[in-house]
Amino acid sequence: MSRLQLAAIGISVAGIAISIYLTVLHYAGVVPACVASGPVNCEAVLSSPYAVIAGSSIPTSVLGVVWFGASAVLWAAPRGWIQLAWSAVGLVTVLYLVFIEIVLVGAICLWCTAAHILVVALLLLAVSSRR
Amino acid sequence: MSARKTVHARRPIRKPVSRTPEWVAPAAVVVAIALVVAAFFVVRWYTTPVTPKPLSQDTTAAVVSRITGLPAFEFNAVGQGTANNLIKPVNGTALTGATGKPEVLYIGAEYCPYCAAERWALIVALGRFGTFSGLQTTTSSSTDIYPNTPTFTFRGATYTSDYIDFRAVETSDRDQRPLQTPSASEQQLLSKYDPGGSIPFLDVGNKYAMSGATYSPDLLGGATWQAIASELQDQNSTQAKAIVGSANLVTAAICKTTSDKPASVCSSPAIQDLEKKLG
Numbered sequence: 001m002s003r004l005q006l007a008a009i010g011i012s013v014a015g016i017a018i019s020i021y022l023t024v025l026h027y028a029g030v031v032p033a034c035v036a037s038g039p040v041n042c043e044a045v046l047s048s049p050y051a052v053i054a055g056s057s058i059p060t061s062v063l064g065v066v067w068f069g070a071s072a073v074l075w076a077a078p079r080g081w082i083q084l085a086w087s088a089v090g091l092v093t094v095l096y097l098v099f100i101e102i103v104l105v106g107a108i109c110l111w112c113t114a115a116h117i118l119v120v121a122l123l124l125l126a127v128s129s130r131r
Numbered sequence: 132m133s134a135r136k137t138v139h140a141r142r143p144i145r146k147p148v149s150r151t152p153e154w155v156a157p158a159a160v161v162v163a164i165a166l167v168v169a170a171f172f173v174v175r176w177y178t179t180p181v182t183p184k185p186l187s188q189d190t191t192a193a194v195v196s197r198i199t200g201l202p203a204f205e206f207n208a209v210g211q212g213t214a215n216n217l218i219k220p221v222n223g224t225a226l227t228g229a230t231g232k233p234e235v236l237y238i239g240a241e242y243c244p245y246c247a248a249e250r251w252a253l254i255v256a257l258g259r260f261g262t263f264s265g266l267q268t269t270t271s272s273s274t275d276i277y278p279n280t281p282t283f284t285f286r287g288a289t290y291t292s293d294y295i296d297f298r299a300v301e302t303s304d305r306d307q308r309p310l311q312t313p314s315a316s317e318q319q320l321l322s323k324y325d326p327g328g329s330i331p332f333l334d335v336g337n338k339y340a341m342s343g344a345t346y347s348p349d350l351l352g353g354a355t356w357q358a359i360a361s362e363l364q365d366q367n368s369t370q371a372k373a374i375v376g377s378a379n380l381v382t383a384a385i386c387k388t389t390s391d392k393p394a395s396v397c398s399s400p401a402i403q404d405l406e407k408k409l410g
Contacts, residue, residue, distance in 0.1 A: 102171040
């Protein structure tokens with residue numbers, strides 16, 4: 001397994017950890033440790049109607065667990081287009097979530113941003129690995 | 132032999148094909164993402180309501196008079212409306228105010244959009260038990276979530292009632308500068324019933340407490356105080372269902388502390404029904 005694959009799996013595991021943390025807090029009804037000043041406000045984002053999958057009570061962070069989990073599995077396999085395609089799916093989802101944060105809610109959740117950065121990092125690794 | 136060697140030596144050398152450096156593709160991805168995110172901020176900036184000018188004292192008084200004079204049938208028609216019931220029963224020593232009546236304690240801040248939303252419901256509810264004077268219009272912070280939500284401030288306002296005492300603490304102004312400080316006993320109540328320190332916090336006679344807003348401040352975004360007051364006259368409006376519904380919940384909690392006085396308010400079917408729900 002190459003160093004690039006190991007890095008991608010490490011990033012995926014970090015993403016799983018953040019997503020599980022946010023999921024557990026959601027079900028516990030606890031606000032994550034986070035700055036709450038001005039536009040940075042985890043509580044505002046995570047208590048908004050967009051924090052759950054539409055029409056359900058399942059937190060969006062569950063999607064993060066699934067996506068990062070699948071990503072870890074895909075990166076363990078030989079490198080191909082699938083990692084890039086999966087990362088592209090992740091990027092589209094991240095851009096949608098960032099749109100919700102900035103435009104609809106008007107607040108940014110630092111924990112969510114950490115997960116978004118990990119998705120972008122995986123995309124960059126996928127782009128680099130295709131060259 | 133030597134002639135062949137000469138020909139071979141003169142064969143044109145192929146120019147190496149220049150490859151795009153490896154960093155270009157990832158950098159292009161990062162730049163594209165940055166541009167999209169920047170576009171989101173521009174959209175947000177364009178869609179953020181501007182800070183409305185505060186109303187004059189007379190106009191404010193007229194708006195307050197309209198929202199505290201809603202007809203009884205409207206309260207009954209709306210019931211809980213679309214309000215989220217966040218009020219929980221608590222077991223504490225009865226909280227009484229300066230005149231010995233059951234006290235309604237509010238702790239909030241002027242910058243906070245959830246406080247901005249909840250003040251509308253509180254004013255409507257408290258208006259059924261007494262009279263406000265000196266309320267002033269303001270808006271929540273321009274830089275927080277739900278920016279510039281139109282509301283009132285309890286800073287400098289007075290409230291008189293034959294049934295309850297009302298105590299309000301606005302801890303910060305709309306620019307988050309410190310304003311008023313809760314007393315030690317009020318801080319204790321806040322820590323006990325609202326360990327996360329969320330605002331607005333409401334304690335109704337130490338029989339009921341809640342933190343947070345019972346409806347989304349989004350419902351008020353971009354509206355003027357007069358427009359919201361007009362919407363409250365219509366029992367079917369989104370704002371009335373949220374604000375009057377929230378006011379009914381607070382009213383029911385207050386009625387539980389005043390032994391259902393005044394009867395004109397507390398014995399109405401909607402309030403009796405909500406009293407049962409509060410437990």
